[in-house]
Amino acid sequence: MSDDLDDIQAIFFEECAEGLATAESGLSAMAAGDVSAKVIAGVFRAVHSIKGGAGAFGHVALTAFSHRFENVLDEVRAGRIAPTPGVTRVMLTAFDILSDHVAASQGTKPVPADDAVLAALDQILVDGGAPDIVAEPMAVAVVAPMDDDPFGFEPVVAEVESFDPFGFEPVTVALDLLDDSVAEPVPWTVTFVPSNAALANGGEPMLIVRELEMLGGTVVAADLSRLPPLRDLEPEHAYIGWTLSLPGDVEEQAIADCFDFVAPNSIVEYARGVVVPEDAPVAAPVVEMLVATPIAPPAPLAVARPTAPPPASSPAARAEEHPEPVRAGEPVAQTIRVDLTKLDMLLNLVGELVIRGSILADRLSPKDQERVELPQLSRLTREIQDTVMSLRAQPIRQAFSRVPRMLRDLSVETGKQVILETIGETTEVDKGVIEKIGDPLTHMIRNAVDHGIESPERRLAAGKPVQGTIRLSAEQKGARIFVRVADDGAGIDRARVRAKAIEKGIVAADAVLTDEEIDQLICAPGFSTAETISNISGRGVGMDVVRSNVEALGGRVEISSVPGKGTTFTMVLPLTLAILEGMIVRLAGQRFVLPLANVIETVQPEPGQVRPTTTTGEVIELRGDYLPVRRLTRTFGLADNDALTPEESLVIIVESETAGHVGLMVDTIDDRREVVIKSLDQNLHPIRGLGGATILGDGSIALILDIEALVGPSAPLTRYTPKGLAA
Amino acid sequence: MSKTILTVDDSASMRMLLKASLTAQGFRIEAANDGRHGLERMSEVKPDLLITDINMPEMDGFELIEAVRAKPEFRGVPILVLSTEFSDEKKARARDAGATGWITKPFDAAKLGTAIRRVCP
Numbered sequence: 081m082s083d084d085l086d087d088i089q090a091i092f093f094e095e096c097a098e099g100l101a102t103a104e105s106g107l108s109a110m111a112a113g114d115v116s117a118k119v120i121a122g123v124f125r126a127v128h129s130i131k132g133g134a135g136a137f138g139h140v141a142l143t144a145f146s147h148r149f150e151n152v153l154d155e156v157r158a159g160r161i162a163p164t165p166g167v168t169r170v171m172l173t174a175f176d177i178l179s180d181h182v183a184a185s186q187g188t189k190p191v192p193a194d195d196a197v198l199a200a201l202d203q204i205l206v207d208g209g210a211p212d213i214v215a216e217p218m219a220v221a222v223v224a225p226m227d228d229d230p231f232g233f234e235p236v237v238a239e240v241e242s243f244d245p246f247g248f249e250p251v252t253v254a255l256d257l258l259d260d261s262v263a264e265p266v267p268w269t270v271t272f273v274p275s276n277a278a279l280a281n282g283g284e285p286m287l288i289v290r291e292l293e294m295l296g297g298t299v300v301a302a303d304l305s306r307l308p309p310l311r312d313l314e315p316e317h318a319y320i321g322w323t324l325s326l327p328g329d330v331e332e333q334a335i336a337d338c339f340d341f342v343a344p345n346s347i348v349e350y351a352r353g354v355v356v357p358e359d360a361p362v363a364a365p366v367v368e369m370l371v372a373t374p375i376a377p378p379a380p381l382a383v384a385r386p387t388a389p390p391p392a393s394s395p396a397a398r399a400e401e402h403p404e405p406v407r408a409g410e411p412v413a414q415t416i417r418v419d420l421t422k423l424d425m426l427l428n429l430v431g432e433l434v435i436r437g438s439i440l441a442d443r444l445s446p447k448d449q450e451r452v453e454l455p456q457l458s459r460l461t462r463e464i465q466d467t468v469m470s471l472r473a474q475p476i477r478q479a480f481s482r483v484p485r486m487l488r489d490l491s492v493e494t495g496k497q498v499i500l501e502t503i504g505e506t507t508e509v510d511k512g513v514i515e516k517i518g519d520p521l522t523h524m525i526r527n528a529v530d531h532g533i534e535s536p537e538r539r540l541a542a543g544k545p546v547q548g549t550i551r552l553s554a555e556q557k558g559a560r561i562f563v564r565v566a567d568d569g570a571g572i573d574r575a576r577v578r579a580k581a582i583e584k585g586i587v588a589a590d591a592v593l594t595d596e597e598i599d600q601l602i603c604a605p606g607f608s609t610a611e612t613i614s615n616i617s618g619r620g621v622g623m624d625v626v627r628s629n630v631e632a633l634g635g636r637v638e639i640s641s642v643p644g645k646g647t648t649f650t651m652v653l654p655l656t657l658a659i660l661e662g663m664i665v666r667l668a669g670q671r672f673v674l675p676l677a678n679v680i681e682t683v684q685p686e687p688g689q690v691r692p693t694t695t696t697g698e699v700i701e702l703r704g705d706y707l708p709v710r711r712l713t714r715t716f717g718l719a720d721n722d723a724l725t726p727e728e729s730l731v732i733i734v735e736s737e738t739a740g741h742v743g744l745m746v747d748t749i750d751d752r753r754e755v756v757i758k759s760l761d762q763n764l765h766p767i768r769g770l771g772g773a774t775i776l777g778d779g780s781i782a783l784i785l786d787i788e789a790l791v792g793p794s795a796p797l798t799r800y801t802p803k804g805l806a807a
Numbered sequence: 808m809s810k811t812i813l814t815v816d817d818s819a820s821m822r823m824l825l826k827a828s829l830t831a832q833g834f835r836i837e838a839a840n841d842g843r844h845g846l847e848r849m850s851e852v853k854p855d856l857l858i859t860d861i862n863m864p865e866m867d868g869f870e871l872i873e874a875v876r877a878k879p880e881f882r883g884v885p886i887l888v889l890s891t892e893f894s895d896e897k898k899a900r901a902r903d904a905g906a907t908g909w910i911t912k913p914f915d916a917a918k919l920g921t922a923i924r925r926v927c928p
Binding site: 084085087088089091092095124125128129131132133135136137138143280281282283284287288290291337338340341344416417 | 819820823827862882883885886887891902909913914921922925926
């Protein structure tokens with residue numbers, strides 16, 4: 081159960097993330113002036129749901145904070161507090177703290193200090209958010225005489241702390257006047273007369289009587305006086321009342337609990353005392369009965385009242401008070417949740433189907449293929465595959481959602497004013513990709529604010545608007561997603577970048593570099609031009625991390641910059657991590673898949689071009705450079721290693737993060753194609769350099785090479801999985 | 808025979824939590840993710856008890872209860888509201904719509920079971 085609970089909790093946190101995204105976009109819309117009921121209701125519901133789940137999972141601080149945030153939202157939703165810019169500002173701050181509370185509940189952040197914002201929220205409840213808006217209706221509700229209230233609205237007074245988490249209505253209160261001198265607890269007398277309508281709404285008064293009996297109660301009298309003649313009897317009306325006697329040691333709360341769901345207008349009384357005589361007028365009106373019922377001294381005092389709803393609940397008043405929120409056209413995606421493993425299973429199966437299809441195509445002549453309608457079948461299969469892929473796709477909005485918050489923080493830290501423009505946030509990308517671009521995106525935004533956007537003074541001096549603009553956009557082109565972060569800042573100072581790179585020994589002092597090459601230096605490991613280590617960029621990670629993260633996803637980072645106009649960083653990402661573009665190579669008769677993203681070029685070595693060295697084995701001479709060469713047949717210990725001379729082989733130059741350019745010697749290249757990545761079962765012993773497997777058109781299995789692990793010095797073992805989710 | 812309960816809540820974690828706690832207490836649980844879906848599932852599941860949230864997109868709890876009660880075959884089915892809301896006004900409104908009872912979130916699994924047996928023995 082506790083494992084289950086962890087799983088459920090994980091889903092709760094996903095919902096929190098969605099809720100926060102909804103709340104943030106709603107609050108942003110409110111800040112921008114859209115204070116429609118729909119937007120406010122959306123924000124309210126998001127915060128409300130977070131509160132509900134937080135309570136269920138025992139996150140006390142999160143529950144408490146979201147509750148107080150919700151109180152203000154509820155007032156705004158009900159129109160009792162106007163969503164002025166001031167109020168919205170406080171709510172945006174509250175939103176930030178709420179996000180921190182969610183993170184704290186997940187254990188990824190410390191519990192935030194929320195006193196200040198709670199005080200601000202409470203202040204809004206007191207003064208409506210601004211001194212000039214007098215909270216007239218609220219003040220009146222408390223003080224004004226009730227006759228003035230057109231709806232007969234009854235202010236709820238001081239009953240809040242006696243709130244019973246299960247009660248529909250507060251029920252009868254019995255005053256227990258027993259003192260210590262009484263040794264034996266006096267038995268309870270309970271009178272229960274269900275209202276006429278007690279059988280409506282799925283109610284069943286007999287269940288209450290039975291529950292009282294379970295507590296040890298005995299029915300001592302049944303009042304049949306309201307029972308009409310048979311011909312007038314309404315089968316759905318309740319007519320009978322009961323008087324029960326319960327043992328004195330039953331706790332009062334236990335009796336009260338039995339009446340949790342009692343129908344309104346029922347008579348419920350319970351008091352310690354002797355059993356009412358049989359002929360007591362049980363069904364008499366309540367007030368009379370209180371007088372008429374003889375109660376033995378020391379008289380327990382029973383205060384009984386019909387459990388009538390307050391007058392405020394008259395339909396007209398409610399309709400006036402709470403107009404139905406407009407629900408049509410709400411921007412809430414209609415979704416069902418599917419276990420990701422099921423989706424991946426489906427993806428795997430469709431992958432198999434595609435493979436079986438190509439096996440069939442291999443075995444059948446074109447004429448036979450036509451005869452069995454194989455082309456049509458293949459087209460359908462491909463469509464199914466695309467659809468299943470799209471099921472894993474999610475709007476990139478999720479990755480973008482934390483940017484506004486971050487920009488607000490950055491603005492405060494740097495004193496730079498930044499406007500965010502977001503374009504294409506509905507672009508759909510594989511879930512695995514979305515999960516992995518968060519960090520690179522964060523660095524790119526930080527970098528843009530810290531290094532791109534100038535200080536307000538410098539912007540003014542340059543004749544630009546004081547506020548800088550960062551445009552965050554996403555678009556799909558073919559099988560690639562382009563995510564751009566464009567700023568309108570000063571652009572890359574190439575002279576400074578070049579000087580820095582020379583100083584750091586990244587390039588030679590006399591190197592001739594194009595503008596593009598200089599721009600790329602920003603992503604070189606160990607490069608940083610920030611003159612002071614700022615709080616923002618100086619966190620020990622730089623654009624080199626962005627580049628390596630993106631490349632690990634099979635993508636690349638492009639930089640373009642115009643001096644004085646701004647810089648654009650573009651992440652070019654694959655649509656999915658479940659399909660890989662690979663080069664099929666052959667080693668000692670076996671086929672392997674080499675990810676095309678790593679491949680720089682292939683070389684047919686001339687005699688003498690590959691030569692042995694004393695330390696590292698072999699090198700290849702390539703345009704004046706020497707690159708290390710690995711014979712993969714040796715690496716994997718394949719049977720007929722060294723059967724071929726270098727001249728009979730091919731050397732594929734691959735690029736790795738850790739080892740730079742390395743040559744891999746293979747026997748030959750068979751093909752270049754997209755393959756569906758299959759994970760290697762966890763029960764197989766991991767082999768360095770093998771990341772996964774795929775099934776080729778002829779049904780044979782080919783292992784997928786993991787270049788980083790293969791050529792890197794001690795890169796950790798990684799496995800490709802079809803999910804692309806290997807953490 | 809174990810009783811069947813239809814739970815309607817837009818939060819998946821809440822649905823799963825309900826399912827886990829109530830299945831353990833011998834109930835059979837079916838779920839729907841909003842009022843509209845809940846109404847559809849009523850006819851299909853024919854539950855012994857309906858437990859619904861209030862704040863949901865696409866037909867909230869009040870609307871769902873009214874719609875369920877409007878169908879003659881469901882007039883006698885007990886309906887419990889399970890919500891973080893607890894204002895008397897909302898409770899009265901749920902009652903008017905046709906709810907049998909109201910339970911405030913967060914819930915304690917054992918107490919929830921007791922409360923359920925109070926209307927659905």
